[in-house]
Amino acid sequence: MRAFFPTELGSYWEYQISYPPPEPSYRYWLSALKDTLLPNGRIYTEFNGRYIYPSQDPSGPIYYRVDDSLQVFMYTNDSVACPEREFVFFKLAVRDSSIWPVCTDYLDPIYPYRALVRTSDEYYPNIDLSLETKIFGSAFIDLVANDTDFYPIGSSQYRLARGVGLVRSIYESVPAIELVGAIVNGTTYGTPTSVDETNKTADVTPDPTIHIFPQPFNGLTTVSLQLSRRELVVVRVFDMVGREVKQLLSDQVGPGEINMKFDGTRLASGVYILVLQGGKTLQHARFMLLR
Secondary structure (H helix, E strand, O other), rough: HHHOOOOOOOEEEEEEEEOOOOOOOOEEEEEEEEEOOOOOOOOOEEEEEEEOOOOOOOOOEEOOOOOOOEEEEEEEOOOOOOOOEEEEEEOOOOOOOOEOOOOOOOOOOOOEEEEEEEEEEEEEOOEEEEEEEEEEEEEEEEEOEEEEEEEOOOEEEEEEOOOOEEEEEEEEOOEEEEEEEEEOEEEEEEEOOOHHHHOOOOOOOEEEEEEEOOOOEEEEEEEEEEEEEEEEEEEEEEEEOEEEEEEEEEEOOOOOOEEEEEEEEOOEEEEEEEEEEEEEEEEEEEEOOOO
């Protein structure tokens, strides 16, 4: 199911918005650039994009994370409506016609529910493939008629295709935004034309690197960092709900290899996240404690 919303770093999507003549067509690229720890204590994948035609500066980042129950959360700065600063944008594992409330939706602010409307095989001519597709949108519960209205007037629609991700989106008063090419987890779809532009926005090569051994571990494990330069490095460990359980390092270190012991003897079994911040780089690694 996670293949419907790929977040592999370096993945790239290119979209086209085709207005009726004489209006020009627009092209837009989007790329998964890096993992980022945000103020609510959770790690998200940062996506950035830019209009190719006409050329514009990069748009502001969008942040998503996928949890173990295959819910796709979108980060929001609206801490009043959403105290956790996130809301469920997609649910990948629910049945068709499922709905769920959202604390906010910047695209459809008048509709307080989102929905997986249906799952079906769809053909996409731009990439010449038929793919299993999940179709999402807003929903409105009509209490008078005791019915649920999918795609109410003025709402948006999103299509996620297995292995590719977002292939089509529709908003009010805007022509459909169609995928024309992508490179996802090393596989090319369609004809992406401007993938080199993403290199101007961020370096997606992990630096420094993290190795944890043994993994899984029972009690003690070793965290090894490989640094290419001397810089301030902060290493912290979080549990899966975003609580910090230990800070391993906060110092000027490097270059070279740095080894640290992590003692989990007083922690519960489960998955933990090690977060490394160094210079402009943020890396994270998951590791498992087993009793």
